[in-house]
Amino acid sequence: MINYIWAALIVISVISALFTGRISEITSAVYKGGDSAIQLCISMTAIMAVWGGLMRIAEKSGLTNIISKILSPLVGLVFHKLDRKSEAAKAISMNVAANMLGLGNAATPLGIDAMKKLNALNSKSNEADNNMITFVVLNTASIQLVPTTIAALRSKYGAENPMDIAVAIIITSIISLIVGLVINKLIIIITSRKRETH
Helix, strand or coil, rough: CCCHHHHHHHHHHHHHHHCCCCCHHHHHHHHHHHHHHHHHHHHHHHHHHHHHHHHHHHHHCHHHHHHHHHHHHHHHHCCCCCCCCCCHHHHHHHHHHHCCCCCHCCCCHHHHHHHHHHHHCCCHHHHHHHHHHHHHHHHHCCCCCHHHHHHHHHHHCCCCCCCCEEEEEEHHHHHHHHHHHHHHHHHHHHHHHHHHHH
């Protein structure tokens, strides 16, 4: 659906530019947008490489196990039926840690790894189970204590104090996580009761 929306916006923009005589501005915007996108990709690749490397070092040094132990009570609270010592629980803990540090791009491969491990434990491999759905909610509405990626982007685009949004991000991320998990839990309870009645 989003592809159709983007296509419609492009067509409408070009037609409007033709009728208003601003086709040169569209051409200029395309070139500038392409240049900005490439620069952004390069800078984000550097950030991903640095933090991805640090996460790999943390894994090899055993730091991931320490982080997993620290976060295991949280994982156990959210994922009731998941073994805290399982590989899936460790992967979830690492993903949560990366998200808390604001390393969204570094958290992505960790999240994919966690989802694969959760799927391996899933008895219905052709559909997502409650743990997998809960993990998506947890990963999407994650708490960010240090908004590293956003701060790096703000710094790149000239913000005087790139970290001045930290408090607002912490508050909003905590609220979004609580709301997301509560709604997710309610849906799980409602659907499980419907299955029991049928």
